Amino acid sequence: MARLEDIIWDTVVIGAGIVGSFTAWQLQKLQSQVLLVDQFQLPHSRGSSAGLTRAVRKAYQEDFYCEMMEEAYKIWEQIEHEANVIINKKTGMLIIDKDAGNLTSIKSNLQQLIFPCTTLTEEELRTKFPGLKFDGHAGLIDIDAGVTDVQAALRTVQFLFRKNGGTICPETKVLKINPGRLVGIMTNKGNYQAKSVVITAGPWAAKLMEPLGLHLPLKPMAINVFYWKEKVPGAYSMASGFPVFADYNTMRLDTFVYGLPSSEYPNMMKMCLHVGPATDPDKRDLQIKEHIASDIKKLSEYIRGHFLHLEDNPSIIERCMYTNTPDGNFILDKHPKWDNIVIGAGFSGHGFKLAPVVGKILADVVTNRNPQYNMTHFRMSRFEHEEKSKL
Ligand SMILES: Cc1cc2nc3c(=O)[nH]c(=O)nc-3n(C[C@H](O)[C@H](O)[C@H](O)COP(=O)(O)OP(=O)(O)OC[C@H]3O[C@@H](n4cnc5c(N)ncnc54)[C@H](O)[C@@H]3O)c2cc1C
Incomplete structure (x- = not known):
């Protein structure tokens, strides 16, 4: 079996919270070599997807989130059915x-x-x-609306990702990302190469993006x-x-x-x-x-x-x-300079329920498909005039 370091990965997803896990699962349907890494053991209590429960709802003041929830519910039901588990009550x-x-x-x-x-x-x-x-x-x-079982959700989507051929490496902290046609991903466990990288590092996202010249108001x-x-x-x-x-x-x-x-x-x-x-x-x-x-x-x-x-x-x-983020909306976008580095960040306390569809959007962005939603709400360029941002 090839060493992980010898594989040219289609995509490495950094961060196995709910967003990274759904992104990896969605990507694995489109690509053959997807690696999901996390700095900690899985599951862990340190990130934004920690704890036992989340609220899931369709009620949003913003109509675009309402629209996304329609698809999110379908995907939640699909994985519940595929894995024969109950995630949302x-x-x-x-x-x-x-x-x-x-x-x-x-x-x-x-x-x-x-x-x-x-x-x-x-x-x-x-x-x-x-x-x-x-x-x-x-x-x-x-x-x-209802209550999501957080641990069942994480377990199920990671299980389905693996079942479809995906690879998960816990306790693998990304120390540096070297941009290029092939992206170099330096970790404490070894150095990987990928055609694309997705940064879904939750509250740590800025720590990975700043060395890449992205200073976003997160x-x-x-x-x-x-x-x-x-x-x-x-x-x-x-x-x-x-x-x-x-x-x-x-x-x-x-x-x-x-x-x-x-x-x-x-x-x-x-x-x-x-x-x-x-x-x-x-x-x-x-x-x-x-x-x-x-x-x-x-x-x-x-x-x-x-x-x-x-x-x-x-x-x-x-x-x-x-x-x-300053407006409470997510960042789902490509790096302005390197289009094989994709970012999913700024979930502003309401990203769990939407993760199935956010994962699909990020997978579309990586594979150059047009997401079916209006992406203007999620582009990082909306922060160009914010004091803290430098794109
Ligand atoms: C108390 C609370 C209540 C909430 N309630 C709701 C709710 O009711 N409904 C709802 O929809 N949302 C809710 N949310 C928000 C939702 O939980 C988050 O939006 C969502 O979990 C974000 O997931 P994430 O994958 O982006 O981040 P995370 O879960 O933090 O995942 C990021 C992962 O990246 C890893 N990582 C970071 N840096 C590195 C690195 N250098 N190398 C490798 N791995 C790295 C981390 O270890 C982590 O596992 C709530 C959040 C909290 C905190």
Whole structure:
């Protein structure tokens, strides 16, 4: 068998989080030699795809994400079917807002694609969810939304990639990328050559791109993940039909509170802030420590005001990272100078659910096919005038 270093790879994908894993799987359908490398053992708890659950939803304020979710759901279902596993569990998602107009625009995005949804008046909200107290708010339910099992998702897509002939090398840290017709990929395990490279390195993306002359306004952010015990067991559980929850009114207050029904830890609802401090991904645990108390204070107050059956002190605290762009949209593009270096980055805290279709787009970009979506939202040139960017 040839040594990995002796193979001319069609593509090396750097980073086996959910985006890199789906990209490798999509590429393996189009190419014969695809290598997926990660700096850590797999699975690991250090990247953005860490943890146990994510929300999956079609409800988006931006119609282009709604459109992408249509295909994403199909691919999620396809891999569930192929591997005979359950990855997404349907719970619905309740979005509440004081601004009913905002909900109307999300509803119209959903209805355009014939996605099922219902709206709730303040009174209906109170009747349907007696454990919540939201005066002056209206609600929208995205009926197909639910909860994704993160570890099942990663395991399944990596399993299918391997089954189709792909190669995965964990504990292989890319130290340097040498651009050229054949790209050189220097790692701690050896040096590889590939016709193309995809950088899907999550919060570490900038560390790989900057030596390639790409200075993009990417901001890794440390996020505390809290679980809160139910005072009434099952009050907010998936089993009792409680949905994923998001308070869009708090988005305008710069806190953005969201929650997932209790399931992975019995009788504990996950409730978090969608913001956190800027961080270096290699130092995040020290940098986030001092924010725990202020996050708990904000969320405890919120819970006391709105979630009648939750304790107001968290029982479990975990950590994760976002990589934010200034506009919250992804970067899916080629390097402006070397078109065989492709970048998938800046998933801004909402990339998990879309990873199946993002992987397909990145595979199209690598193989010079036209992605079927409007790519202007995802080009790095949109940041040309940002202070931090230098393309
Ligand atoms: C708390 C939290 C809640 C979230 N909730 C949701 C949600 O409800 N719905 C949703 O859709 N999204 C959600 N997200 C966002 C989503 O999880 C991310 O957008 C997604 O996981 C990004 O995946 P990634 O593959 O880009 O990054 P990562 O998972 O970080 O993967 C990057 C990989 O690259 C590897 N790597 C980095 N540098 C190198 C190197 N030099 N050599 C080799 N390997 C390298 C890393 O080890 C890592 O495994 C949430 C994120 C967090 C943190």
